[in-house]
Amino acid sequence: MFAVVNPATELPIAQLDEAGVEETDAAVERARESFPAWRAVAPSDRARLLRRLATLVDEHREELAQIESRNVGKPIAGARAEVGMVADVFHFYAGAVDKHHGETIPVVGGVDMTFHEPLGVVGLIGPWNFPLNISSWKLGPALACGNTVVLKPAELTPLSALRLAELALEAGIPEGVVNVVAGPGRIVGQRLVEHPDVAKIGFTGSTEVGRGVMQAAAGTIKRVTLELGGKSANVVFADADLERAASSAPYAVFDNAGQDCCARSRILVEKSVYDRFLDLLVEATRRVRVGDPADEQTEMGPLISAEQRDKVASYVADTVSAFRGEVPEGAGYWYPCTLVEATNDDRVAREEVFGPVAAIIPFADEEDAIRIANDTPYGLSGSIWTENGARALRVARALETGVLSINSNTSVRPSTPFGGFKQSGFGRELGMRALDGYSEVKNVFVAT
Ligand code: NAD
Numbered sequence: 001m002f003a004v005v006n007p008a009t010e011l012p013i014a015q016l017d018e019a020g021v022e023e024t025d026a027a028v029e030r031a032r033e034s035f036p037a038w039r040a041v042a043p044s045d046r047a048r049l050l051r052r053l054a055t056l057v058d059e060h061r062e063e064l065a066q067i068e069s070r071n072v073g074k075p076i077a078g079a080r081a082e083v084g085m086v087a088d089v090f091h092f093y094a095g096a097v098d099k100h101h102g103e104t105i106p107v108v109g110g111v112d113m114t115f116h117e118p119l120g121v122v123g124l125i126g127p128w129n130f131p132l133n134i135s136s137w138k139l140g141p142a143l144a145c146g147n148t149v150v151l152k153p154a155e156l157t158p159l160s161a162l163r164l165a166e167l168a169l170e171a172g173i174p175e176g177v178v179n180v181v182a183g184p185g186r187i188v189g190q191r192l193v194e195h196p197d198v199a200k201i202g203f204t205g206s207t208e209v210g211r212g213v214m215q216a217a218a219g220t221i222k223r224v225t226l227e228l229g230g231k232s233a234n235v236v237f238a239d240a241d242l243e244r245a246a247s248s249a250p251y252a253v254f255d256n257a258g259q260d261c262c263a264r265s266r267i268l269v270e271k272s273v274y275d276r277f278l279d280l281l282v283e284a285t286r287r288v289r290v291g292d293p294a295d296e297q298t299e300m301g302p303l304i305s306a307e308q309r310d311k312v313a314s315y316v317a318d319t320v321s322a323f324r325g326e327v328p329e330g331a332g333y334w335y336p337c338t339l340v341e342a343t344n345d346d347r348v349a350r351e352e353v354f355g356p357v358a359a360i361i362p363f364a365d366e367e368d369a370i371r372i373a374n375d376t377p378y379g380l381s382g383s384i385w386t387e388n389g390a391r392a393l394r395v396a397r398a399l400e401t402g403v404l405s406i407n408s409n410t411s412v413r414p415s416t417p418f419g420g421f422k423q424s425g426f427g428r429e430l431g432m433r434a435l436d437g438y439s440e441v442k443n444v445f446v447a448t
Pocket of ligand 1: 125126127128129130134152153154155183184185186187188189190191193204205206207208209210212213226227228229230260261262352354380420424425
């Protein structure tokens with residue numbers, strides 16, 4: 001057995017059976033047996049089942065939000081919004097089921113056509129920061145394409161995935177199509193990656209573990225999608241609406257207590273407005289409401305674990321803080337909102353902190369901004385703040401990153417592709433693109 005803990009109270013909220021290799025193999029076998037019947041379900045019926053799952057998620061929004069809030073420490077208002085997105089993701093893929101089709105290609109001597117075939121059993125491995133959301137990003141396209149799945153949630157946060165699997169059954173998705181194994185990554189995850197009957201791994205997690213997944217997948221030439229870490233830049237030019245940029249910037253780092261792959265944790269500011277922007281940013285950060293995740297007003301909760309808190313603290317130890325917020329006293333893995341003045345060579349600016357810490361870095365001009373923003377092994381997301389439209393697009397094209405927003409800090413929508421450049425991984429989730437990652441193109445020639 002293993003205990004699942006509420007990070008705001010440090011108290012256990014559930015005891016689970018820990019899955020191991022035997023349970024993982026049983027889940028893969030079950031998914032393998034269920035595959036032929038599931039792939040044969042008419043697309044319109046598969047769509048209906050996904051739509052029903054979306055509706056059930058909506059109907060259970062409060063329950064799922066409470067699970068996610070207590071297990072991850074997410075503020076309840078934000079958790080409700082996340083569950084809303086999960087329902088939207090299933091609605092999107094319900095609509096996509098019968099729109100991801102092949103093409104006919106005129107060729108000499110006949111006709112050529114392509115089919116999008118499901119892969120078979122896919123292994124889905126998720127992180128602890130957005131357990132339910134990221135499960136839906138993978139489950140939606142995997143099921144839409146006709147695959148059966150074995151989902152392994154992070155060991156710290158398995159509860160919402162288990163509840164989601166129950167709702168999938170209630171929606172009428174046949175038994176054996178969605179399987180969940182809750183257990184340690186190095187045992188359950190590793191087994192899924194090495195299992196000869198698993199055709200693909202959809203992985204979201206750290207770059208370090210992702211590297212190991214890629215190596216282990218080589219043994220069976222398994223397909224992999226890797227959604228990994230980030231160190232994204234929030235680039236603020238002197239001609240930006242500074243008030244708007246400054247009031248948005250804290251939420252782009254401190255949402256989910258900074259445990260966000262898209263966190264804009266390097267705030268790059270043009271030198272001529274640096275001091276003014278820093279004042280505005282400190283003011284805005286002071287307003288972030290940190291506290292009990294169950295409180296409707298709370299905007300930032302605790303970190304996921306004591307280990308994560310210690311790791312975050314180690315990044316701040318030798319830096320100059322421009323601001324450090326307050327945290328509640330007593331139990332809970334709290335860490336305050338922290339703004340650090342840095343250069344891009346400092347460790348706090350180079351590594352993914354995964355906590356509520358932002359590095360503020362000055363730049364001289366547009367060229368310097370692009371150089372600094374790209375000077376990182378990561379390339380997941382980022383923002384550009386300027387009132388100059390041509391500059392916005394010029395810089396957007398120059399940045400080596402997968403998901404950008406201009407005069408905004410949002411990254412994720414059900415219908416738009418999401419994924420990284422460089423060591424932030426490869427493959428895309430969400431939107432129609434994700435379907436390519438859960439299907440194989442078959443090419444058939446007919447001689448005429
Ligand atoms: P992690 O890499 O520690 O774990 C991710 C998952 O991998 C967990 O389920 C874990 O049990 C499993 N795992 C561990 N060892 C394994 C192994 N040997 N084989 C197979 N699976 C194994 O990541 P985390 O700490 O849970 O999540 C935080 C990380 O995830 C951050 O780096 C963050 O940036 C990243 N992340 C990326 C995205 C994205 O879309 N790019 C989204 C969210 C989080």
